[in-house]
Amino acid sequence: MSTNCNTTSCQDSPLIGGVTITSKPKINLLGLDRKAMQDFFISIGEKPYRAEQVLKWIHFQGIQDILQMTNVGKALREKILNIAEIQIPTISYESTATDGTHKWVIRLMDGNCIETVFIPSETRGTLCVSSQVGCTLNCDFCSTGKQGFNRNLTSSEIIAQVWLAVRSLSKKQGSHDHAITNIVMMGMGEPLLNFDAVVTAMNIMLDDFCYGLSKRRVTLSTAGVVPAMYRLGEVTDVALAVSLHAPNDELRNILVPLNKKYPLNDLMQACKAYFSKDKRRYITMEYVMLEGVNDQPSHAEQLISLLKDIRVKINLIPFNPFPSTIYKRSSQTTIDRFQKILMEAGFNCIMRRTRGEKIDAACGQLVGQVKDRTRRSERIKKSIASTSYAPTHLK
Ligand code: SF4
Numbered sequence: 001m002s003t004n005c006n007t008t009s010c011q012d013s014p015l016i017g018g019v020t021i022t023s024k025p026k027i028n029l030l031g032l033d034r035k036a037m038q039d040f041f042i043s044i045g046e047k048p049y050r051a052e053q054v055l056k057w058i059h060f061q062g063i064q065d066i067l068q069m070t071n072v073g074k075a076l077r078e079k080i081l082n083i084a085e086i087q088i089p090t091i092s093y094e095s096t097a098t099d100g101t102h103k104w105v106i107r108l109m110d111g112n113c114i115e116t117v118f119i120p121s122e123t124r125g126t127l128c129v130s131s132q133v134g135c136t137l138n139c140d141f142c143s144t145g146k147q148g149f150n151r152n153l154t155s156s157e158i159i160a161q162v163w164l165a166v167r168s169l170s171k172k173q174g175s176h177d178h179a180i181t182n183i184v185m186m187g188m189g190e191p192l193l194n195f196d197a198v199v200t201a202m203n204i205m206l207d208d209f210c211y212g213l214s215k216r217r218v219t220l221s222t223a224g225v226v227p228a229m230y231r232l233g234e235v236t237d238v239a240l241a242v243s244l245h246a247p248n249d250e251l252r253n254i255l256v257p258l259n260k261k262y263p264l265n266d267l268m269q270a271c272k273a274y275f276s277k278d279k280r281r282y283i284t285m286e287y288v289m290l291e292g293v294n295d296q297p298s299h300a301e302q303l304i305s306l307l308k309d310i311r312v313k314i315n316l317i318p319f320n321p322f323p324s325t326i327y328k329r330s331s332q333t334t335i336d337r338f339q340k341i342l343m344e345a346g347f348n349c350i351m352r353r354t355r356g357e358k359i360d361a362a363c364g365q366l367v368g369q370v371k372d373r374t375r376r377s378e379r380i381k382k383s384i385a386s387t388s389y390a391p392t393h394l395k
Helices: 034-043 050-060 074-083 155-173 191-206 226-235 249-255 264-274 297-307 332-344 376-384
Strands: 090-096 102-107 113-120 125-128 132-134 149-152 182-185 218-222 239-243 283-289 312-318 348-351
Touching: 034 050, 034 191, 050 155, 090 155, 102 155, 113 155, 125 155, 149 191, 155 191, 182 191, 191 218, 191 226, 218 226, 226 264, 239 264, 264 297, 283 332, 297 312, 297 332, 312 332, 332 348
Parallel strands: 125 182, 182 218, 218 239, 239 283, 283 312, 312 348
Antiparallel strands: 090 102, 102 113, 113 125, 132 149
C-alpha cells in the first residue's frame, strides 16, 4: 500500500477468502488520494478504476454512506464496508462575520479542535485550512503558536475541512458548492512539518475527481522548513507562500524562531529552487506589519536587497492582535510608506485586507482547542514580561 494510507490497519487488513476482517480499525477512505485509493482496491483484488468512482462519490457528491455508491456493485460495497469507512469529524461551532468571513471549529475524534476559515471576496472564495493541532514553531506574533502543540492532522482530517466547508457553504448559499475557488494551507500549524499528510490532502484538492482545483489555486504557506521545501518541489508545484516577516536574521530569529535553524540565506536559496523549472511563477512573501518592530523604511530597504534576485509578490499583513501579545499593528500611514518604498523598487506589493477579525478568524488568530503537550502557553505567559526584545512601544 501507499504510504498515503492513514490508518495502521491499511497495510495488513487481513482478507480471508477475500471477505473477512479482524477487529482492527477501519481504513478511512476520506484521506486516500487517487494513488492510495487505487492501491486499496488492488489490495482487495479489485480493479483500480474503482478508485475514481469512489473518490467522486466521496468528494464530489459528498456521500458518506458506502452503500449509497450505486455504480459500485452491491457485493463490492459490502466488501468495502467490512474494512473501510468514511469518517468525517463534526462541526462544534461556526460563526459568520459581517464581512462574510466564516469560521468553523471542527472537533476531532480525540477531542482536539481545529479551525477552518472561508474568506469570500468579489472574485474568489478562499478556504484557509489547518494542518496541525497547534504548532511547534512558536512564531512570536502568532496566536496559534502560543497555544502549544498536540499532534499532526491525518490526511483525512485535513481534507475533511474542505469536505465540510463545501457542504456547509452549499447549504447556506443555496448555490452550487464551488464557492471555494482557492485553498490556502495557512491555518493552524506548519504544513511542511506534516509533509506526507499535507501532500496527500493537496493531491485530493487538485484531483479532477475530487475538488479539481488548479495548482495555482492551492497554496502551501511555510515558515521556512528548508529541506522540506526542496522535497515539496520534487512532488508538486502548488503555489508557495513564505512567512517571512523580517528582512534580517537578527530580527527573524526573534519573530520566527525557526530562522535559527534555517537562516535567510538558506531560505532564499530554497525559494529560488522551488519554481526554477517555471520562470513565470512567483513566490508570495508574507510580511506581518508590527509597529516599531519591522515596519521602518530601513526594514523595507533591507527587504529590497534580500529579495532582489527572486520572483516574489509581497503581501503586507496588518497584525491582528490577540490576548497576551506584546505587539501592536502598524499604523496605516506606516504601512502605506512601507508599501510605497517596495513598489518604487519594482516589487509587486499589496496590503492584505484584514478579514474576520471580529470572530477571531483573521490571519494569526486561529487557536482551536489544543490539548497542549508542550506546556508552551504557560511558559510564554511567564517569560513575556522579561523579554529583552520588547517592541519600541513597550520600552
Ligand atoms: S505563524 Fe504559522 S508556523 Fe508560525 S507559529 Fe503560527 S501557525 Fe505556526
